[in-house]
Amino acid sequence: MRRVPGGGSWKKPLPEDPDAFVSRTVQRYEEHSGAALARLMRFMGMATLEWEARGAVVRDAHGNEYLECGGYGVFFHGHSHPTVVRAVQRQAEELALSTRMLLNLPQAVLGERLAAVAPEGLQYSFLCNSGAESVEAALKLARAATGRRSILATGGAFHGKTYGALSASGKDMYRDPFVPLVGGFSHVPFGDAAALEAEANHLAESEGGLAAIILEPIQGEGGVIVPPDHYLQAARAVCDRFGALLILDEVQTGIGRTGSMFACTQWDVVPDILTTAKSLGGGVMPVAAMMARRACWHPFDDHPFIHTSTFGGSPLACAAAIAALDVIATEDLLGRAQRLGSVLGDGLSAIARRYPGAIAAVRGRGLLWGIELRSEGAGGMLLNLLIDAGVLVVYSLNMPRVIRIMPPAIMSEEQMAFVLDAMDRAARATEEVASEL
Numbered sequence: 001m002r003r004v005p006g007g008g009s010w011k012k013p014l015p016e017d018p019d020a021f022v023s024r025t026v027q028r029y030e031e032h033s034g035a036a037l038a039r040l041m042r043f044m045g046m047a048t049l050e051w052e053a054r055g056a057v058v059r060d061a062h063g064n065e066y067l068e069c070g071g072y073g074v075f076f077h078g079h080s081h082p083t084v085v086r087a088v089q090r091q092a093e094e095l096a097l098s099t100r101m102l103l104n105l106p107q108a109v110l111g112e113r114l115a116a117v118a119p120e121g122l123q124y125s126f127l128c129n130s131g132a133e134s135v136e137a138a139l140k141l142a143r144a145a146t147g148r149r150s151i152l153a154t155g156g157a158f159h160g161k162t163y164g165a166l167s168a169s170g171k172d173m174y175r176d177p178f179v180p181l182v183g184g185f186s187h188v189p190f191g192d193a194a195a196l197e198a199e200a201n202h203l204a205e206s207e208g209g210l211a212a213i214i215l216e217p218i219q220g221e222g223g224v225i226v227p228p229d230h231y232l233q234a235a236r237a238v239c240d241r242f243g244a245l246l247i248l249d250e251v252q253t254g255i256g257r258t259g260s261m262f263a264c265t266q267w268d269v270v271p272d273i274l275t276t277a278k279s280l281g282g283g284v285m286p287v288a289a290m291m292a293r294r295a296c297w298h299p300f301d302d303h304p305f306i307h308t309s310t311f312g313g314s315p316l317a318c319a320a321a322i323a324a325l326d327v328i329a330t331e332d333l334l335g336r337a338q339r340l341g342s343v344l345g346d347g348l349s350a351i352a353r354r355y356p357g358a359i360a361a362v363r364g365r366g367l368l369w370g371i372e373l374r375s376e377g378a379g380g381m382l383l384n385l386l387i388d389a390g391v392l393v394v395y396s397l398n399m400p401r402v403i404r405i406m407p408p409a410i411m412s413e414e415q416m417a418f419v420l421d422a423m424d425r426a427a428r429a430t431e432e433v434a435s436e437l
C-alpha cells in the first residue's frame with residue numbers, strides 16, 4: 001500500500017476483498033449512472049474507489065494514499081476540516097433545512113460575513129447550491145437591473161453547464177449538442193482589451209443594449225489563463241463607459257484559492273456582481289453565492305420571489321460556509337496560500353525548465369496552477385503518472401492539455417515537497433516518451 005506524508009491514521013476499515021468490492025461498485029455505476037464515466041475511469045487506470053479523506057490526504061479502497069491537488073478546486077481547507085465538520089454536525093442536529101416560511105440565523109450571519117470579506121460595496125448575497133446556479137442568478141440580475149439584453153463573455157470561459165451559464169461559456173464541445181442556447185450572448189478572446197471594447201461598443205449601440213460583461217479574473221477550466229495586467233481594469237472601464245455591469249465569476253478563484261479572498265482585489269477591480277462557490281463550503285458542503293452592489297439589487301427587492309431556490313442557503317450550508325470563513329481567518333489560510341503558492345510556483349517553473357520537451361508553459365497564482373503540456377496525449381500521461389505516484393490532479397475541461405494543480409492551503413511543507421518530487425519524476429518520464437514519438 002502506498003503511503004504519503006501525513007497519511008496513515010484512518011477510521012474506516014477497508015473492504016475485505018477490495019478488487020471484488022470495486023468491481024461490484026463499478027458495475028453499479030455502469031448499470032445506473034451510465035457506462036461512460038466508469039469506462040473513462042478504467043481507461044485512465046483508476047480501478048479503485050475513493051474511500052476516506054482527511055486534510056490533504058485521500059485514501060482509496062485498496063488502502064493507497066494520495067495527496068489532494070485536484071478536487072476541481074473545492075478543497076482549499078482540505079478534506080473534512082474538523083471545525084467545519086463540527087459546525088455542520090451541530091447545525092444538522094438543530095435545524096438542517098429551512099422551513100422557508102421563517103427567517104433563520106445562519107443565513108443572516110453568512111450574508112453579513114460575506115459582505116465583510118467581499119470587495120467594497122458588494123453588500124447583498126443570493127445563496128444557492130452550485131457555481132452554475134450562482135452564474136444564472138448573476139445573468140438574470142444583470143438583465144433585470146439594466147433592462148438591457150446583451151451579455152459579453154469570452155472564448156475559453158467556463159461558467160457552468162446550465163443553459164444560461166453554458167451560453168456564457170466559450171467551448172463549443174459542451175455547447176453544440178444543446179443549441180439553441182440562450183440568446184443575446186457574444187464572445188471575444190480572453191485577455192484582449194481592445195476586442196472587448198470594440199464588441200462592447202457594438203453591443204451598446206445595437207438593439208437591446210449591453211447589460212453586462214462576464215469574466216473569470218483567471219480562467220480556470222480554460223487552462224489557468226492569467227490575463228495581461230490591465231485587462232480587468234480595462235473591462236471595468238468599458239462597463240463604466242457604457243453603463244453596463246461587470247460580473248466577475250470567482251466560483252473557482254474566490255475564497256482564498258489565488259492567495260487573496262477574491263482574485264479581483266489583486267488587480268484593484270471591484271465588480272458590480274460577483275459569483276463564488278467551490279471553497280466556500282469549506283470542503284464539506286456545497287454552497288454558492290451571487291453577491292451584488294446595492295445599485296443593481298433592486299429587481300430582487302421589488303420581487304423577493306422572482307429568483308429563488310428551495311435548498312439554496314440552507315442552515316446546514318451556511319453553517320459550513322461561516323466555519324470555512326472562520327478557519328481562513330484563524331489559521332491564516334490566505335498567508336499560507338501565498339507562501340505555499342510561491343513554493344509551488346517556483347518548483348513547477350523549475351520543472352518546466354528541466355523538461356521543455358514535455359512542458360510548454362507553467363502559470364498560476366496562489367494555489368491555482370496549470371501546467372501546459374505540448375500535447376493532449378502528454379497531458380493524459382502526466383496525469384496518470386501523477387496519480388500512480390500518489391498525487392491527485394485534474395485536467396482543464398476547456399483545455400485538456402493543461403493539468404491543474406490546486407492543493408489545499410493546509411498542506412504541509414513536507415507534503416508539498418512530495419508533490420514537487422512526484423511532478424519532477426512524472427515530467428521526466430513524459431518527456432522521455434514524447435521524445436520517442
Ligand code: PLP
Binds near residue numbers: 135252
Ligand atoms: N464558474 C467557474 C469559473 C467554474 O470554474 C465553475 C466550475 O468549475 C463553474 C462556474 C460551475 O460551477 P459548478 O460546477 O459548481 O456548477
